[in-house]
Amino acid sequence: MVNTVEATAVNTIRTLAADVVHGANSGHPGAPMGCAPMAQTLFSKFIKVNPKNPHWANRDRFVLSNGHACALQYIMLHLLGFDVTMDDLKKFRAIDSKTPGHPERGWTEGIEVTTGPLGQGVSNAVGLALAQAQLGATFNKPGFEIFNNDTYVILGDGCLQEGVAAEAVSLAGHWKLGKLIALYDDNKITIDGDTAVSFTEDVQKRFESYGWQVLVVADGDNDFEAIAKAVEQAKAETEKPTLIKIRTTIGYGSQHQGEEKVHGSPLSADDIKNVKQKFGFNPDEKYVVPQQVYDFWAKRAEENAKVEAEWNELVAKYQKEFPTEAAELKRRLAGKLPEGWEKALPRFTPSDPAVATRKLSETVLTALSDVVPELIGGSADLTGSNLTRWKKAVDFQHPSTGLGQYDGRYVRYGVREHAMFAIMNGIAAYQGLIPFGGTFLNFLTYGWGATRLSAVSHLRVIYVMTHDSIGLGEDGPTHQPIETLALVRATPNIYTMRPADGNETSGCYLVALENDHRPSVIALSRQNLPQLEGSNIEAVRKGGYVLHAEQKPDVVLAATGSEVAIAVDAAKLLEKEGLKVQTVSMPITDLFDEQSHEYKLSVFPQNTPVVSVEALTVFGWQQYSHAQVGMTTFGASGPIKDVYAKFKITPENTANVAKDLIQHFKKIGQVPELPCQRQ
Amino acid sequence: MVNTVEATAVNTIRTLAADVVHGANSGHPGAPMGCAPMAQTLFSKFIKVNPKNPHWANRDRFVLSNGHACALQYIMLHLLGFDVTMDDLKKFRAIDSKTPGHPERGWTEGIEVTTGPLGQGVSNAVGLALAQAQLGATFNKPGFEIFNNDTYVILGDGCLQEGVAAEAVSLAGHWKLGKLIALYDDNKITIDGDTAVSFTEDVQKRFESYGWQVLVVADGDNDFEAIAKAVEQAKAETEKPTLIKIRTTIGYGSQHQGEEKVHGSPLSADDIKNVKQKFGFNPDEKYVVPQQVYDFWAKRAEENAKVEAEWNELVAKYQKEFPTEAAELKRRLAGKLPEGWEKALPRFTPSDPAVATRKLSETVLTALSDVVPELIGGSADLTGSNLTRWKKAVDFQHPSTGLGQYDGRYVRYGVREHAMFAIMNGIAAYQGLIPFGGTFLNFLTYGWGATRLSAVSHLRVIYVMTHDSIGLGEDGPTHQPIETLALVRATPNIYTMRPADGNETSGCYLVALENDHRPSVIALSRQNLPQLEGSNIEAVRKGGYVLHAEQKPDVVLAATGSEVAIAVDAAKLLEKEGLKVQTVSMPITDLFDEQSHEYKLSVFPQNTPVVSVEALTVFGWQQYSHAQVGMTTFGASGPIKDVYAKFKITPENTANVAKDLIQHFKKIGQVPELPCQRQ
Numbered sequence A, B: 001m002v003n004t005v006e007a008t009a010v011n012t013i014r015t016l017a018a019d020v021v022h023g024a025n026s027g028h029p030g031a032p033m034g035c036a037p038m039a040q041t042l043f044s045k046f047i048k049v050n051p052k053n054p055h056w057a058n059r060d061r062f063v064l065s066n067g068h069a070c071a072l073q074y075i076m077l078h079l080l081g082f083d084v085t086m087d088d089l090k091k092f093r094a095i096d097s098k099t100p101g102h103p104e105r106g107w108t109e110g111i112e113v114t115t116g117p118l119g120q121g122v123s124n125a126v127g128l129a130l131a132q133a134q135l136g137a138t139f140n141k142p143g144f145e146i147f148n149n150d151t152y153v154i155l156g157d158g159c160l161q162e163g164v165a166a167e168a169v170s171l172a173g174h175w176k177l178g179k180l181i182a183l184y185d186d187n188k189i190t191i192d193g194d195t196a197v198s199f200t201e202d203v204q205k206r207f208e209s210y211g212w213q214v215l216v217v218a219d220g221d222n223d224f225e226a227i228a229k230a231v232e233q234a235k236a237e238t239e240k241p242t243l244i245k246i247r248t249t250i251g252y253g254s255q256h257q258g259e260e261k262v263h264g265s266p267l268s269a270d271d272i273k274n275v276k277q278k279f280g281f282n283p284d285e286k287y288v289v290p291q292q293v294y295d296f297w298a299k300r301a302e303e304n305a306k307v308e309a310e311w312n313e314l315v316a317k318y319q320k321e322f323p324t325e326a327a328e329l330k331r332r333l334a335g336k337l338p339e340g341w342e343k344a345l346p347r348f349t350p351s352d353p354a355v356a357t358r359k360l361s362e363t364v365l366t367a368l369s370d371v372v373p374e375l376i377g378g379s380a381d382l383t384g385s386n387l388t389r390w391k392k393a394v395d396f397q398h399p400s401t402g403l404g405q406y407d408g409r410y411v412r413y414g415v416r417e418h419a420m421f422a423i424m425n426g427i428a429a430y431q432g433l434i435p436f437g438g439t440f441l442n443f444l445t446y447g448w449g450a451t452r453l454s455a456v457s458h459l460r461v462i463y464v465m466t467h468d469s470i471g472l473g474e475d476g477p478t479h480q481p482i483e484t485l486a487l488v489r490a491t492p493n494i495y496t497m498r499p500a501d502g503n504e505t506s507g508c509y510l511v512a513l514e515n516d517h518r519p520s521v522i523a524l525s526r527q528n529l530p531q532l533e534g535s536n537i538e539a540v541r542k543g544g545y546v547l548h549a550e551q552k553p554d555v556v557l558a559a560t561g562s563e564v565a566i567a568v569d570a571a572k573l574l575e576k577e578g579l580k581v582q583t584v585s586m587p588i589t590d591l592f593d594e595q596s597h598e599y600k601l602s603v604f605p606q607n608t609p610v611v612s613v614e615a616l617t618v619f620g621w622q623q624y625s626h627a628q629v630g631m632t633t634f635g636a637s638g639p640i641k642d643v644y645a646k647f648k649i650t651p652e653n654t655a656n657v658a659k660d661l662i663q664h665f666k667k668i669g670q671v672p673e674l675p676c677q678r679q
């Protein structure tokens, strides 16, 4: 091998990766060593990022979809000059270090999206590329390419096997996202050994079937030029995303190169010495970056800084020629919502007609569509049911289709829930757009792999989940969520919302948009619901609130969404029997948990029996209530009234449960302290 | 159109579908009307089933993957002579009827698998075909084709867009499942309108890339012969699954045929009249099956009965020639476990070394591999981590690969969790095999769409979920489950298992295998755990039990899995301070819920503070404990000890929480009744 700087730089990555993983005594050396040439090529010749300003808006995006190879990414960030020191590399996988076991957005500078769960990164990248296309179409003007960055992905066999990726890359082909370039680390190895055991499809043909350009690099270990040429070719193709299939050797340089062994465990100390010797490094030195390599990257950093400086000049000129657009651009990039946007939220009074909350959600989205232009929404092929599309919406489609435009803000995801969620994560991560997406609540768990990452990585993604209970009726148990809200509530850093009427629907959107650091799941009814006495938008900010107050009530009835009206009717029944009933609506339980002890006791007074009503699992309600009206089995197919009657989610049964509870506590001589009442 | 019986039969399906959906005032007429010719062709010419014995072992399997078209399936069952009467058809989508909104296995005779959630059915079908191949290779002898049935699927655009299906069909191609035949209802319509809006990939090319044969029928509305010919050709290809792409018109016959309108709502009364007129039916009559059509199907039923009779004769001969195999066959088909199998479960004493429960699971699986030969397991490319493979296992692979055999019992699923779960559902539904499959617990939610259907449809599927908490350490929050067990516990009809040591691991498998009508999720540790004093296999049958009993304890410490040892150590700390501590292990909380009130109070005595310890979300534990040691945030990357310390899941913190709790209840003058203590 010619000892050019480039070769030395590649071998620096390889030896450093071996050291970093060995230092942690845990991790994945094989992929970083195999992918070193493609990473070197991408970051030295193509990817424009500025380590001094990691959030520069038009930077190229890089996603390591095989996130377990993150030693590679940390090393590249270090070399590029991001805030990842050699010391940080030495703390790889140590607690609270900047270099955790998988890349975490928001934790380590320069990480665009959190990866590791396979298939997510490449799907996020589709969202990043969509966001570039959408913002480019929205803001660019002739001579002013404000948004024209590329999105690069490295991915492995694992990502290609995951269904979420299959869904997302099919959409990328449909959308003709020409600025999306994926480098496939084709090393013929997975954890179970040779890919021959389970992955024998023709990947090239498959990607061509999706409308991708596919290029092949035969020797990704040594032929750096071929890699660069392929990337050039990918950039030249502007109407198709490109997959570059690069044949590599996992753990290249190790005595066990090409074997599964080097995938998920450190190389032995001896093997590392061998690697270093092979690549002309001192076998007795660790964590070495030759000065010429540092110099090489310092030069690249200068070039990069210049590129951003030029872009800043361009934006300055843009500001003069297009002051309105420039002001909007500035606002978007600052992540600020338009002044007074919340005034557009519709308000209701009890005399307004009964409407399904999914329909009320449509009203909110319609009202916000002009006021909050960064909203970009869609549905997984349930537009007419989720009611996610405002009337004037333009579809996000390649202009050649005649079905929409790239500056369209309505996204047709097809029947691809998991990809929709992962793409929304990518859109949110890009900055400048707020994604929302709809499906039936029951199908939230088709894509939970992505939803959990919305929460882990603090992304403002809005899940518009309609048909949110057995109230969907005839479609039956396969479509009726039972366990779903318990899942969301059990998950940190995500709001679980279930509005009861129009004001609460507005309130839920208020909270979802205000919270720019977490996702929200809004559960919405299929069936019509009355506008409630006592409901209001701002009260939703407390998560739970008193709808009808009583001094020293005999019992509290707490409910969410479509069951609040049932609780209100149950209260009437109980009042007829002389009981004082306080009714409580709990649209966002997790937000209620954040309130003061005093406030919580005002909603759930001590020594007062509480019954909750929710037409989903009762699991978890024991925090707030002593007895639960809800589901303990799967649902059933039938007209909504019959289904509610079958499972006794009715005012009559609620009233009976309340009376029994009051009696029981009289008998045992205590009203037990509720978990939510403890300080 | 020539008015042959066949044409009349097809039009009977179409008019009846329109009536059935109209009668329910809810449902999907379009697909049944468009798919009538393929259904007619399949059931009249190919599919061998016996309505008089719906569980005949070698019947052809039929899966309606687009389950929303189930009016079609119910009509076919009715015509075939299954226990679905015209009256049942009239009760389509009515509560508790035999004809719910989506087909439900175990509820309606003749339904093989529960479908509706898109992508599941075709993936189940891959499992059904795998089961046939595996049992065929196991039991067939020259001249004795005991298992040689075909598996037929009808699917639509929706199923093809779902990632789970992409994963599953890739595996079907890899496994060369030649007896799997899928008919694709290519009607160019999805709910959002023309497939052009989101589904423009080249399906034919994609399936060819997976190693499928793809055939095309240009006119699926009228060219019945072409459909039959294609199915013949599919049957002739024995080394590849076949996709037959059949161009159809959704709602064929309606005034709105070919439009999205006819997908999900009944046709108007006028339009139904028009349909009937068009097809030569009396527009004023409803629910009509011409006698000649009934006669036609009666004849088919006779032929079908003969086919089963011949098979029974074959089995009788087989019994004479191969009595051992025949006895085994009989046992398997009866769904009985081998006499005394449970004696093979390993037992441990506290002097045995500390071992990770994933490793103990491997020991159980190894011990059972010979004793329970219907166990067929695998992993989603984490074999070495999940430890799901016993040493002598043979891989399930097509013999031509040289990597295994069709009678192999270890399945290499690749990185395809969702397909693995859906395929396991298909395997379990076939009868004669018990599937288990492994991945990290965190990735259970990559495939929850299928897991929920294991529960809905009462299938004995065993989920071997390792690395079950923050205890997986360095891989960090993207891989550490937090919310996952709450999800499983909130789901009806599934057992959530988290064994603490060797005896409990054996006990969990005991319960999982004994329960033939529900799935089980076994959560297993990455880290080593001591063999506990007081643990035992049979106690697991109670779900929760006292590990160390005390008379009138000051406090109860309850825990699961890896945290039981932490609770035991916390008890020692408290005992040093003079407190009496009862320790409780809760390996299967849902099973504990089924115990008697008296038993529950023996575990959790009244008026006694309870602290629970589990290194996952505390959400839901309020049923059993007054205070919880556990997770309320996502985890962190680091060595296990550091991670547990960071989140205070330690004996010291547990002891402190217990002491604070005791103080608090003294202060408020009550120990609140726990939900699990109420009768």
Ligand SMILES: [Ca+2]
Pocket: A156, A157, A158, A185, A187, A188, A189, A190
């Ligand atoms: Ca690989």
Ligand SMILES: [Ca+2]
Pocket: B156, B157, B158, B185, B186, B187, B188, B189, B190
């Ligand atoms: Ca269709």
